[in-house]
Amino acid sequence: MARKAFRIIPPRKSPKAAKQLLSYDWPGNVRELQNVVEYAVALATENRIDVDDLPEELRTTIPKPQISGKILSLEEVERNYILTVLEKVGGNKTKAAEALGIGIATLYRKLNSYNS
Missing domain, CATH: 1.10.8.60 (Helicase, Ruva Protein; domain 3)
Structure with a gap:
């Protein structure tokens, strides 16, 4: 068969x-x-x-971040991320602080340090 x-x-x-x-x-x-x-x-x-x-x-695995191009310092990554979140919420600092899980005073302090 x-x-x-x-x-x-x-x-x-x-x-x-x-x-x-x-x-x-x-x-x-x-x-x-x-x-x-x-x-x-x-x-x-x-x-x-x-x-x-x-x-x-x-x-539930979080994908590993991919690095392309220049390697940024952690401070630069944080700065870029905060500014991107702020842009995403239309410049509303209260909403940005909430989304980032930080206090509004911390957000203002970080933003002021970026202008220095």
């Missing part, structure tokens, strides 16, 4: 799922990666792996 070979088309990964897989630190070995892929394939719908198909520890 001849056996028929089944062609299984592996599901594609969404860009977000691929990014999560690439940003995970993979503290285990190759077996951990294999288990995660098998888990995701089992949960995938419509032949596509999405972030929701990944195990919880991968879904």
Whole structure:
């Protein structure tokens, strides 16, 4: 009796799922990666792996920041971030301080130091 070979088309990964897989630190070995892929394939719908198909520890992993170009000091990163948040809230310093989780006096002190 001849056996028929089944062609299984592996599901594609969404860009977000691929990014999560690439940003995970993979503290285990190759077996951990294999288990995660098998888990995701089992949960995938419509032949596509999405972030929701990944195990919880991968879904909640914060991607590592990517450095491109010049390496900035922590002070420069903080300054850029604060100014970007301030711009995002339309210049409202109270909202910016709330979003940043700092007091309004701290925000004013930092902004004044940027003008020095």
